[in-house]
Amino acid sequence: MSKFRNFKxxxxxIYGRGSFNQLDEILxxxxxxxxxxxxxxxxxxxxxxxxxxxxxxxxxxxxxKDKIIFADVTYEPKTTYVDAIAHxxxxxxxxVGGIIGIGxxxxxxxxxxxxxxxxxxxxxxxxxxxxxxKVPGVYKAGIPTLSGTGAEVSRTTVLTGPTRKLGMNSxxxxxxxxxxxxxxxxxxxxxxxxxxxxxxxxxxIESLQGTYLNEFSKSYGEKALELxxxxxxxxxxxxxxxxxxxxxxxxxxxxxxxxSQVGVAHAVSYGLSYLLGTKHGVGCCIVMDKxxxxxxxxxxxxxxMVEKNGVEIPQGICKGLTEDQFDAMIxxxxxxxxxxxxxxxxxxxxxxxKEKLRALYDKL
Numbered sequence: 614m615s616k617f618r619n620f621k622x623x624x625x626x627i628y629g630r631g632s633f634n635q636l637d638e639i640l641x642x643x644x645x646x647x648x649x650x651x652x653x654x655x656x657x658x659x660x661x662x663x664x665x666x667x668x669x670x671x672x673x674x675x676x677x678k679d680k681i682i683f684a685d686v687t688y689e690p691k692t693t694y695v696d697a698i699a700h701x702x703x704x705x706x707x708x709v710g711g712i713i714g715i716g717x718x719x720x721x722x723x724x725x726x727x728x729x730x731x732x733x734x735x736x737x738x739x740x741x742x743x744x745x746x747k748v749p750g751v752y753k754a755g756i757p758t759l760s761g762t763g764a765e766v767s768r769t770t771v772l773t774g775p776t777r778k779l780g781m782n783s784x785x786x787x788x789x790x791x792x793x794x795x796x797x798x799x800x801x802x803x804x805x806x807x808x809x810x811x812x813x814x815x816x817x818i819e820s821l822q823g824t825y826l827n828e829f830s831k832s833y834g835e836k837a838l839e840l841x842x843x844x845x846x847x848x849x850x851x852x853x854x855x856x857x858x859x860x861x862x863x864x865x866x867x868x869x870x871x872x873s874q875v876g877v878a879h880a881v882s883y884g885l886s887y888l889l890g891t892k893h894g895v896g897c898c899i900v901m902d903k904x905x906x907x908x909x910x911x912x913x914x915x916x917x918m919v920e921k922n923g924v925e926i927p928q929g930i931c932k933g934l935t936e937d938q939f940d941a942m943i944x945x946x947x948x949x950x951x952x953x954x955x956x957x958x959x960x961x962x963x964x965x966x967k968e969k970l971r972a973l974y975d976k977l
């Protein structure tokens with residue numbers, strides 16, 4: 614008899630322009646005793662986003678002992694950073710009422726991880742893998758200010774550890790609440806918006822062509838892909854409707870991989886991120902640009918999007934690396950077995966050998 618996965622979803626979702634203004638109302642019933650709410654905010658907003666009429670931090674509903682921590686996401690979250698924040702919060706407050714992540718995918722992943730490490734022993738590196746987390750974290754909410762990663766609905770929090778880049782994949786990882794307010798993404802820097810949008814496009818291509826595909830993931834993936842094509846191919850100017858659509862593409866794209874997986878571009882990009890600190894969306898684009906062998910139609914369309922949106926994909930980032938450095942990337946990448954199986958089938962190890970992957974990294 615088949616055993617089906619019992620998928621844990623986000624508990625509550627609020628969507629709409631201006632919905633961020635309801636955050637205080639959402640958090641009020643959850644405030645118990647003196648345990649504070651901790652707002653992890655992308656450090657980009659510490660200086661105030663120049664494209665926002667009012668600084669975002671002025672709208673964060675801080676009360677009493679609540680605290681705003683500006684999260685340094687110059688690089689993607691490291692297990693050491695997660696552990697340090699959780700340790701400091703325990704030292705200062707003992708416990709907290711909740712962790713609210715406000716920012717892009719890295720900030721939301723950081724918030725999920727810190728929430729889990731407030732209640733689980735050891736280091737976050739101990740939980741890099743599938744279903745290793747055994748204790749629920751404190752309350753956590755995610756509020757994206759960029760659209761595309763799907764981190765708002767994902768059951769993983771991607772972290773770079775001492776030996777690997779791998780998520781804390783568990784039923785305890787998804788947010789209790791997400792707030793989807795397209796106003797927060799308006800007028801984001803063009804390149805940043807494109808790279809995160811392409812993260813959504815790429816994982817839809819990978820999901821829809823993967824061996825794990827089923828009607829659940831297909832339904833969400835097809836809609837997300839349709840929205841990405843409308844935004845990045847058909848529209849000539851970015852407007853409010855573009856922000857609305859990309860936010861929903863991100864949500865649907867994240868849901869599409871909940872019952873499936875990503876593939877080659879993501880698996881290879883994890884090696885880049887681990888060794889070089891390459892931002893996730895940028896890394897996925899760098900790899901996607903060179904993998905026509907696996908996704909010919911998807912890559913052709915991706916290149917059209919790059920051209921139409923006037924974005925340059927970095928080239929030659931692996932030049933000058935040592936064999937030990939190539940080996941480090943290869944080991945991280947090949948350790949992501951579910952991604953490779955989804956992309957290439959159960960016999961993937963016969964297809965994606967170390968030598969073949971080494972040749973692929975040489976192209977990047």
